[in-house]
Amino acid sequence: MTTESRPTLARAVSPAMALLGILLVAATLRTPLTGVGPLLGHIRASTGLDASSAGWLNTLPLLAFGFFSVLTPALGRRLGLERILCFAMGMLSAGIVLRSVPGIIPLFLGTLVAGVAIAVGNVMLPAVVKREFPQRIGPLTGLYSVVMSMSSGLVAGMAVPLADALPGGWRTALACSLIFTVPAALVWLGRWRRAAAAEAPAASTQPVPVNVWRSWLAWQVTLFTGIQAFNFYILMAWLPSMLHETGMSPLLAGWMVTLMQVASLFGNIATSWVTGRVRDQKALGVFISVLCLVGFAGMALFPAWIMAWVCIAGLGLGGSLLLSLAYISLRSATPTQASSLSGMAQSLGYLIAAAGPVICGFLRDWTASWLPVLVLMIVTAAVQAWVAYGAGRPRTVGDPEPHA
Structure with a gap:
């Protein structure tokens, strides 16, 4: 069946x-x-x-x-x-x-x-x-x-x-x-x-199966999923420590994580509203990725305005999570393609995400600074914007790639 x-x-x-x-x-x-x-x-x-x-x-x-x-x-x-x-x-x-x-x-x-x-x-x-x-x-x-x-x-x-x-x-x-x-x-x-x-006993014509692992579009969706999760889990694991080392109390640093989650909820809702009203999600994906980039860069360059940067990053991360889930259905022609793409994106995505806190903990210990961590997050947010543009094209994983 x-x-x-x-x-x-x-x-x-x-x-x-x-x-x-x-x-x-x-x-x-x-x-x-x-x-x-x-x-x-x-x-x-x-x-x-x-x-x-x-x-x-x-x-x-x-x-x-x-x-x-x-x-x-x-x-x-x-x-x-x-x-x-x-x-x-x-x-x-x-x-x-x-x-x-x-x-x-x-x-x-x-x-x-x-x-x-x-x-x-x-x-x-x-x-x-x-x-x-x-x-x-x-x-x-x-x-x-x-x-x-x-x-x-x-x-x-x-x-x-x-x-x-x-x-x-x-x-x-x-x-x-x-x-x-x-x-x-x-x-x-x-x-x-x-x-x-x-269920009807009659058999129906089966669509030709698509190997999502050979689709560049599927890899763009997967990379988008993995990068947004990579940065999210880094902040969930290390943001309180980052802020505490700048002189913020542990209690207030913990509340900054809560503030980020509240902002991400608003980013989630706003992105879901826009997603269903546009033909493709190229501009939307780039925009929410840039929000992440601006938030991370602000934390590195202007830490005195940390509440603003946490909110901006939260909006971007919440929108990125929603779009990573929506991409799976939007870039699939059938439910079976959606489950295959979901398996690929979430399998590699969670492995990428699990590496984030470990890599950044190593960077912090090696350099005695959180700045390299934030630079890494800025770079990955820029890469996220690039793959978001490709993943946002109005295509499905079974479509042939256009030739240049």
């Missing part, structure tokens, strides 16, 4: 139920992870883990994203969107339960299982949007991205209060993510059953 061969299947349920399924999956893609960071102190005190070992609780999911995302499109073609998302949400729920069981091994094994399940959701969600709402890709991508950000922020903020208030402490607090994953699994189970009932 393929995702192209079933026009009646895609309409087996109402658009409202399709939207509900999309938003519930979106709410699960970060919430099982963002609660871990605030609870690392509780986890280390309870388990005796050192800082390095506890850090793997944040690293394992990123590695799972990077290595498993590339395998997901083939599974999606074999199982179909409904079935694979139902399995993923069930697997995610099982991973959350497992990591809440007493013991070190269940904690790490459950974290890895959850990371693999989230990788599936990350890859397949753009394909669902492409199939269910092909004329509303920008607004729908923006909506599920906002839901993803808001739900993850809520869980991060509530993690410590819940751990302090609930029996079971941090284990129960981490298990609270089930309030999103279980309903998501049930909705996609219902969609799977309805889809099976609606």
Whole structure:
């Protein structure tokens, strides 16, 4: 069963139920992870883990994203969107339960299982949007991205209060993510059953498969995805340290990260509004990349205006995240192409992102300054603007490249 061969299947349920399924999956893609960071102190005190070992609780999911995302499109073609998302949400729920069981091994094994399940959701969600709402890709991508950000922020903020208030402490607090994953699994189970009932037995003409790894357009989308994530994770990891070394208090430096996330939410919303109203996204991609560049350059050259630069960089990074997700659907002709492109872009993108904090930590230790880090971010933002122009062309990965 393929995702192209079933026009009646895609309409087996109402658009409202399709939207509900999309938003519930979106709410699960970060919430099982963002609660871990605030609870690392509780986890280390309870388990005796050192800082390095506890850090793997944040690293394992990123590695799972990077290595498993590339395998997901083939599974999606074999199982179909409904079935694979139902399995993923069930697997995610099982991973959350497992990591809440007493013991070190269940904690790490459950974290890895959850990371693999989230990788599936990350890859397949753009394909669902492409199939269910092909004329509303920008607004729908923006909506599920906002839901993803808001739900993850809520869980991060509530993690410590819940751990302090609930029996079971941090284990129960981490298990609270089930309030999103279980309903998501049930909705996609219902969609799977309805889809099976609606599926026609007749075979349809299959489109010629496209190898996205041989498409320059796909590589431009992938590079855009990886660069925006590279810079985002650098700031998430190191911005407080950068600011603290300039004399800012740790508390205020932490609030600068919150300010950046708020600004990124506005950038996300604005970009989703524009994306659906323009024929191509070349100028939009360049503009939001330049916002990132200006924000990073301002941090390096005029640190006294740090709040302005954090807001500008946040706007650019939020818009870049939205556009990286929208590119996957917009540059694909079919849902299967979207899942293949999503697997490529997110697999390499997360591997690039995971390298960012490590590389910049090395640069800081080697030079005893954050200036080389900011210069690297300025350069990568310029490269992002270049690939954004190419990724924004109104083409799909199956189209032949024009000859010069």
